[in-house]
Amino acid sequence: xxxxxxxxxxxxxxxxxxxxxxxxxxxxxxxxxxxxxxxxxxxxxxxxxxxxxxxxxxxxxxxxxxxxxxxxxxxxxxxxxxxxxxxxxxxxxxxxxxxxxxxxxxxxxxxxxxxxxxxxxxxxxxxxxxxxxxxxxxx
Numbered sequence: 631x632x633x634x635x636x637x638x639x640x641x642x643x644x645x646x647x648x649x650x651x652x653x654x655x656x657x658x659x660x661x662x663x664x665x666x667x668x669x670x671x672x673x674x675x676x677x678x679x680x681x682x683x684x685x686x687x688x689x690x691x692x693x694x695x696x697x698x699x700x701x702x703x704x705x706x707x708x709x710x711x712x713x714x715x716x717x718x719x720x721x722x723x724x725x726x727x728x729x730x731x732x733x734x735x736x737x738x739x740x741x742x743x744x745x746x747x748x749x750x751x752x753x754x755x756x757x758x759x760x761x762x763x764x765x766x767x768x769x
Contacts, residue, residue: 633737635669635678635727638748640707640740644732645684648721648763656769658732662686663709663740665717667755678727683755684718685709695720695758697751708741719754721763732767 635641644658668681685707690696696716704710727733743751755762 633739635666635680636742637666637669637752638743638745639666639669640664640685640709640742641666641682641733641737642740643682643723645682645723646765646767647684648765651765663707663715664723665707665743665751667722667751677729680723680725680727681755682723682725683751684721684723685715686718687712687715689714690716690718694718695754695761697754700747703743703747706741706747707743708739717751717754719751719758720761721765722755723765723767725767729768 640663642661643664644660645662645664646655646658663685664682665685666680667683668679670679672679696718699709699715699717704712704715709715725732
C-alpha cells in the first residue's frame with residue numbers, strides 16, 4: 631500500500647448507501663467523493679480501519695444529519711467543479727484498506743479538508759453516534 635490514509639482526505643470510492651444495502655444491494659452504484667473521517671491502524675493486525683462519509687450534491691432530506699461544504703473547502707478537497715455539496719454524517723461505509731475490494735493499492739486523493747473544517751465534520755459525526763448507519767464493506 632503506497633498511501634497512508636488520514637482523516638480529512640477526500641478520495642473516490644464506490645459508496646454504498648444504507649438504503650441501498652437495506653434493499654439487498656452489495657455494490658455502490660458509482661464512484662463518488664468521500665471524506666475519511668476515521669483512519670486507524672490496528673496495532674494487533676496492522677490493518678487500517680476506515681470510516682468514510684459520503685459527499686453528495688443532493689440537498690439532505692429532512693431529518694438527515696449533514697454539513698454543507700463551503701466553497702473554500704470544496705477547493706481544498708478537489709471538488710471545485712461542484713457548486714454545492716454536503717457531507718452526510720448519519721451513515722458511513724466501514725472498510726479495511728488492506729482487505730478492501732474497493733481501494734486500489736496506488737489510490738490517490740482528490741484533496742483534503744482543512745483541520746478546522748475537519749473538526750466540525752468529526753464533531754457532527756460524533757454527535758450523530760447512535761443514530762448512524764454503518765455499512766460494512768468487508769463482504
